[in-house]
Amino acid sequence: MSQLVVPTLREDPREAEVVSHKLLLRAGFIRRLAAGIYTYLPLGFRVLNNVSNVVRQEMDKAGAQEVFMPSLLPAELWKETGRWDMYGKELFRIKDRHERDFCLGPTHEEVITDLVRNAIRSYRNLPVNLYQIQTKFRDEIRPRFGLMRGREFMMKDAYSFHTSQEDLEKEYQNMYKTYCSIFERLGLKYRVVEADSGLIGGGFSQEFMVLADTGEEELFVCPKCDYAASRESAGVGEFRVADSQSTGTSKNALKEVHTSGTKTIEEVAAFLKTSPDKTIKTLIYETETGPVVALVRGDHALNEAKLKRVLGVQDLRLASEKVIEKVTKAPLGFSGPVGLKGIKIVADNCVPLIENGITGANKKDHHIMDVSYGRDYKADLIGDIRFALCSDVCPKCKKGKFDVLRGIEVGHIFKLGTKYSEKMKCVYLDENNQEKTMIMGCYGIGIGRTAQAAVEQSFDKDGIVWPMTLAPYKVAIIPVNSSIPEQMEVAEKIYSQGRGAGVAILLDDRELRAGVKLKDIDLIGIPIKVIIGKALKDGKVEIKLRKNGEVKLVPEDRAMDEIKALLA
Ligand SMILES: [Zn+2]
Numbered sequence: 312m313s314q315l316v317v318p319t320l321r322e323d324p325r326e327a328e329v330v331s332h333k334l335l336l337r338a339g340f341i342r343r344l345a346a347g348i349y350t351y352l353p354l355g356f357r358v359l360n361n362v363s364n365v366v367r368q369e370m371d372k373a374g375a376q377e378v379f380m381p382s383l384l385p386a387e388l389w390k391e392t393g394r395w396d397m398y399g400k401e402l403f404r405i406k407d408r409h410e411r412d413f414c415l416g417p418t419h420e421e422v423i424t425d426l427v428r429n430a431i432r433s434y435r436n437l438p439v440n441l442y443q444i445q446t447k448f449r450d451e452i453r454p455r456f457g458l459m460r461g462r463e464f465m466m467k468d469a470y471s472f473h474t475s476q477e478d479l480e481k482e483y484q485n486m487y488k489t490y491c492s493i494f495e496r497l498g499l500k501y502r503v504v505e506a507d508s509g510l511i512g513g514g515f516s517q518e519f520m521v522l523a524d525t526g527e528e529e530l531f532v533c534p535k536c537d538y539a540a541s542r543e544s545a546g547v548g549e550f551r552v553a554d555s556q557s558t559g560t561s562k563n564a565l566k567e568v569h570t571s572g573t574k575t576i577e578e579v580a581a582f583l584k585t586s587p588d589k590t591i592k593t594l595i596y597e598t599e600t601g602p603v604v605a606l607v608r609g610d611h612a613l614n615e616a617k618l619k620r621v622l623g624v625q626d627l628r629l630a631s632e633k634v635i636e637k638v639t640k641a642p643l644g645f646s647g648p649v650g651l652k653g654i655k656i657v658a659d660n661c662v663p664l665i666e667n668g669i670t671g672a673n674k675k676d677h678h679i680m681d682v683s684y685g686r687d688y689k690a691d692l693i694g695d696i697r698f699a700l701c702s703d704v705c706p707k708c709k710k711g712k713f714d715v716l717r718g719i720e721v722g723h724i725f726k727l728g729t730k731y732s733e734k735m736k737c738v739y740l741d742e743n744n745q746e747k748t749m750i751m752g753c754y755g756i757g758i759g760r761t762a763q764a765a766v767e768q769s770f771d772k773d774g775i776v777w778p779m780t781l782a783p784y785k786v787a788i789i790p791v792n793s794s795i796p797e798q799m800e801v802a803e804k805i806y807s808q809g810r811g812a813g814v815a816i817l818l819d820d821r822e823l824r825a826g827v828k829l830k831d832i833d834l835i836g837i838p839i840k841v842i843i844g845k846a847l848k849d850g851k852v853e854i855k856l857r858k859n860g861e862v863k864l865v866p867e868d869r870a871m872d873e874i875k876a877l878l879a
Pocket of ligand 1: 535537538705709711
């Protein structure tokens with residue numbers, strides 16, 4: 312400890328928002344260089360390596376092969392898949408001295424597909440699963456939460472290539488099991504949820520979430536069956552398209568009302584003495600295929616990931632005021648589906664069920680009442696385009712109502728299909744010498760993020776409580792008074808026994824008060840403390856566990872055996 316670079320802090324650093332970030336800074340594991348960019352100090356790097364080692368061992372055991380790809384990637388490959396344009400501002404783009412475009416890799420589908428299309432020609436060499444543990448880059452608009460949302464971060468990414476969907480399915484299950492082993496070995500409590508595939512795309516995907524009350528993500532979990540999904544992708548089981556075909560129950564004729572001064576859905580509903588669930592929220596989006604109108608109930612939140620899927624578009628953003636005026640002939644805030652022509656309308660499943668609805672009149676300061684689906688407007692598409700709520704019913708069993716848990720996404724597995732291989736002509740020759748497109752899967756784990764998620768899941772008022780596998784050192788030897796030769800002698804002896812046995816062991820030889828030393832060791836989160844103090848006059852030392860404070864007095868010459876038993 313007297314030599315280790317562990318610059319602990321007494322105060323909570325101002326830059327940190329979440330507890331795990333605060334603790335990693337305070338306990339001297341990481342230091343910020345710039346927004347979203349961190350140095351791992353000796354303790355932090357040991358934890359990072361502990362995660363990597365478990366990941367590497369389990370991936371190797373699963374039959375995957377480790378490679379190491381560059382971070383600096385030529386734009387040409389990204390242009391082949393269209394992601395050079397699609398990826399937007401999160402891609403770190405640079406030019407070399409010859410003005411050629413490059414990017415710093417945020418993910419490696421293009422690079423690995425290029426490698427495999429050149430290296431593998433025959434079905435005989437498939438399937439393969441290649442992985443790497445490497446630094447990734449993402450120009451986050453708001454880097455935050457330390458290692459959770461950085462601009463430079465450590466990832467394990469794996470890519471598999473197959474001759475059939477069944478073969479991909481087999482490897483996907485193999486990776487699923489491998490991920491379970493990894494997170495179990497790391498001592499983390501986790502859940503697997505159905506997820507949105509986002510910019511990686513392809514078909515089905517699942518996320519591994521480390522559970523933590525303060526986690527950034529919400530998990531929707533059905534208490535009646537095994538359904539679990541991220542907030543982004545949780546389905547709504549209550550309304551099916553078939554249920555919501557036209558109701559047309561409004562008996563009253565349409566009525567236009569002046570609603571001057573009301574802006575929000577709540578204000579409009581209050582002004583018209585009704586509730587937000589009677590209103591139809593009308594949002595106008597621009598997509599690569601032109602503008603669309605999306606309708607959700609006033610008390611619901613539109614889910615853009617779902618809307619993208621329902622529309623089958625890649626690019627979706629809220630329309631500018633100019634486009635809104637062009638589409639509705641009215642300023643922002645008064646849009647409604649009634650009377651709109653020549654534009655695609657998408658309605659959430661719940662919208663056609665609204666009776667005597669209220670919506671914008673496509674006229675400044677006006678709304679219309681007693682709107683009814685079928686009679687007054689129609690949608691081109693009806694589907695699930697909103698965020699699920701706790702009060703919604705599970706889409707799988709249609710019985711349970713969601714429990715909401717919180718967690719941190721640490722892993723994501725995807726069935727990509729032919730999304731990349733088709734665009735990049737990644738083909739092989741089958742048994743009949745026919746050219747076929749390879750089918751792909753990809754599998755990621757955030758290495759630094761997993762380390763921080765462990766802290767978010769396991770800490771107390773004194774500091775970090777590392778699970779054994781992750782702890783930078785498993786054991787700390789603490790002589791209560793370093794100036795007493797007998798104490799130091801026993802401490803040195805146990806220390807050298809530990810080192811000899813290959814135990815990650817730390818000796819706190821600093822000439823500080825015992826209280827200060829113990830405070831630091833607890834802040835750092837070392838699982839086993841060997842405290843050498845008063846009991847030494849009876850030949851005994853104290854072994855204390857960080858996790859639950861359990862204390863045991865053991866003869867000093869038995870200390871190492873006791874430690875080994877605890878580690879086993
Ligand atoms: Zn269910």
